[in-house]
Amino acid sequence: xxxxxxxxxxxxGEEAPxxxxxxxxxxxxTSIQMARSLLEVSAIxxxxxxxFFGLEAALSLSGTPSYVFPKxxxxxxxxxxxxxxxxxxxxWSTLQVLLIGFAIGASIGLVLAAVITQVPFVEKIVAPxxxxxxxxxxxxxxxxxxxxxxFSNEPRIIAVALASGPMVMINAATGFRRTDLAKIALAxxxxxxxxxxFRKIRFPLALPMIIVGFMVGSIFGxxxxxxxxxxxxxxxxxxxxxxxxxxxxxxxxxxxxxxxVALLGISIYLIFYFIGKRWASWEA
Amino acid sequence: xxxxxxxYEAKTGPVRALDNFSVDVQEGxxxxxLGPSGCGKTxxxxxxxGLHALTRGEIVLDGTPIxxxxxQEIGMIFQDANLLPWRNLRQNIAFPxxxxxxxxxADRIAQLLEETxxxxxxxxxxxxxxxxxxxxxxxxxxxxxxxxVLLMDEPFGQLDAFTRDEMNLxxxxxxxxSRKTVVFVTHNISEAIFLADRVVVMTPRPxxxxxxxxxxxxxxxxxxxxxxxxxxxxIQEIKQVVQSGGRHMVEVx
Numbered sequence: 001x002x003x004x005x006x007x008x009x010x011x012x013g014e015e016a017p018x019x020x021x022x023x024x025x026x027x028x029x030t031s032i033q034m035a036r037s038l039l040e041v042s043a044i045x046x047x048x049x050x051x052f053f054g055l056e057a058a059l060s061l062s063g064t065p066s067y068v069f070p071k072x073x074x075x076x077x078x079x080x081x082x083x084x085x086x087x088x089x090x091x092w093s094t095l096q097v098l099l100i101g102f103a104i105g106a107s108i109g110l111v112l113a114a115v116i117t118q119v120p121f122v123e124k125i126v127a128p129x130x131x132x133x134x135x136x137x138x139x140x141x142x143x144x145x146x147x148x149x150x151f152s153n154e155p156r157i158i159a160v161a162l163a164s165g166p167m168v169m170i171n172a173a174t175g176f177r178r179t180d181l182a183k184i185a186l187a188x189x190x191x192x193x194x195x196x197x198f199r200k201i202r203f204p205l206a207l208p209m210i211i212v213g214f215m216v217g218s219i220f221g222x223x224x225x226x227x228x229x230x231x232x233x234x235x236x237x238x239x240x241x242x243x244x245x246x247x248x249x250x251x252x253x254x255x256x257x258x259x260x261v262a263l264l265g266i267s268i269y270l271i272f273y274f275i276g277k278r279w280a281s282w283e284a
Numbered sequence: 285x286x287x288x289x290x291x292y293e294a295k296t297g298p299v300r301a302l303d304n305f306s307v308d309v310q311e312g313x314x315x316x317x318l319g320p321s322g323c324g325k326t327x328x329x330x331x332x333x334g335l336h337a338l339t340r341g342e343i344v345l346d347g348t349p350i351x352x353x354x355x356q357e358i359g360m361i362f363q364d365a366n367l368l369p370w371r372n373l374r375q376n377i378a379f380p381x382x383x384x385x386x387x388x389x390a391d392r393i394a395q396l397l398e399e400t401x402x403x404x405x406x407x408x409x410x411x412x413x414x415x416x417x418x419x420x421x422x423x424x425x426x427x428x429x430x431x432x433v434l435l436m437d438e439p440f441g442q443l444d445a446f447t448r449d450e451m452n453l454x455x456x457x458x459x460x461x462s463r464k465t466v467v468f469v470t471h472n473i474s475e476a477i478f479l480a481d482r483v484v485v486m487t488p489r490p491x492x493x494x495x496x497x498x499x500x501x502x503x504x505x506x507x508x509x510x511x512x513x514x515x516x517x518x519i520q521e522i523k524q525v526v527q528s529g530g531r532h533m534v535e536v537x
Contacts, residue, residue: 182366185335190380191355200382204370282370282409
């Protein structure tokens with residue numbers, strides 16, 4: 001590991017340290033402009049209210065029946081009245097699958113990224129397989145996994161782990177590939193060990209991309225969890241969406257479940273957005 | 285640093301960055317290594333610091349050959365300050381102590397911050413500081429370790445002329461107080477003359493010793509000295525050595 005400083009001509013200074021962001025530039029996700037001032041916040045709320053009541057008025061005036069498109073007030077009403085009876089347990093079931101699957105996938109993805117980026121040869125071998133995992137919807141595996149394992153949480157947990165893990169991995173790998181020679185040299189000149197260099201230089205340098213990986217990975221995990229519930233499950237928000245949508249009718253119950261999924265997705269985004277702000281704000 | 289002798293040829297890939305380069309640096313001396321870009325100055329410094337191994341030859345510090353980083357004796361100051369952007373100033377200065385698993389010397393750090401006019405900025409992050417302040421912080425980071433030898437790699441190269449003058453004066457003040465051995469790499473001729481006891485001029489590709497100039501200017505030095513005819517004549521002379529690549533000067537040296 002010493003060789004990382006040995007045989008390269010130190011040519012930093014004029015050019016910025018080379019940063020390979022990998023095939024996809026995900027960092028845009030964390031740089032979405034968030035409202036700051038009171039005016040901006042009130043404007044956003046005003047637009048939301050306009051959409052809500054505009055839709056309500058349009059549906060009332062046109063006399064659209066509820067089984068074609070339920071009114072927003074009916075959806076929100078259903079959400080609150082039925083939350084305890086239907087949605088709380090469904091939400092808990094989805095969250096369990098998501099959290100366990102993401103925890104497994106993200107840890108494996110993170111460790112693999114840290115290890116693999118130290119060995120470029122292995123990285124090149126593994127890359128195509130990771131790409132296959134990233135581009136194939138893991139929901140496709142759920143019927144097979146259910147066949148093998150049976151109706152339980154495990155097939156969905158595995159699918160979530162397979163969906164989120166590679167996302168965490170490619171982003172974290174991008175982070176770990178940032179080798180700022182000067183900063184490593186700095187640590188080395190004070191006698192830092194390889195482990196210290198990893199902990200105090202490489203990891204902090206990679207942290208912004210790791211957080212992006214967690215964000216993208218957890219959102220992919222949510223998509224997979226809900227999708228898997230729609231395919232084969234007797235519980236969870238995905239199951240409720242399918243259950244309450246009896247062709248050719250839609251129901252307020254279905255839309256309330258969709259709303260919860262949407263809110264869950266936004267919450268996940270916001271959690272990682274603020275984690276990023278707190279732990280990776282040095283990289284504007 | 286007593287009679288450190290280095291004779292080496294470094295071979296970085298196919299590039300011969302340094303070619304049979306020898307020089308003695310005395311303890312407490314301030315030596316500037318001067319040369320155009322790409323003449324192996326940085327390679328020289330990285331070899332001195334033990335970060336890069338030489339292909340041939342050796343560097344001896346205090347009677348012991350340098351085989352790797354010597355954090356107790358050598359402090360390094362990099363281009364662009366090289367602060368860690370995710371740490372505030374205090375945490376950046378504490379960084380070497382963390383690496384060495386030692387308690388930070390709070391009194392010494394406070395005194396150094398005072399001397400470099402950084403008191404009150406301990407909680408600021410690097411991006412909130414000017415280039416000059418960042419480089420002063422990196423000097424504090426190095427000096428807080430109290431190394432016997434300070435290696436400086438074009439530390440003020442990115443700063444504007446006014447800040448550079450200020451930094452040079454600060455460096456001379458700190459040096460005259462502590463009398464550390466300083467090897468200062470630069471491509472700025474007047475900076476080299478202004479600071480140094482001796483200016484070591486290098487030729488580019490491969491990096492060879494062109495000539496060593498003894499600088500007889502009295503100390504403490506002032507910015508006004510840089511406008512004296514003698515000073516300007518010396519700049520001219522060194523410039524000629526650099527431009528001629530030291531070819532016909534080798535015999536003179």
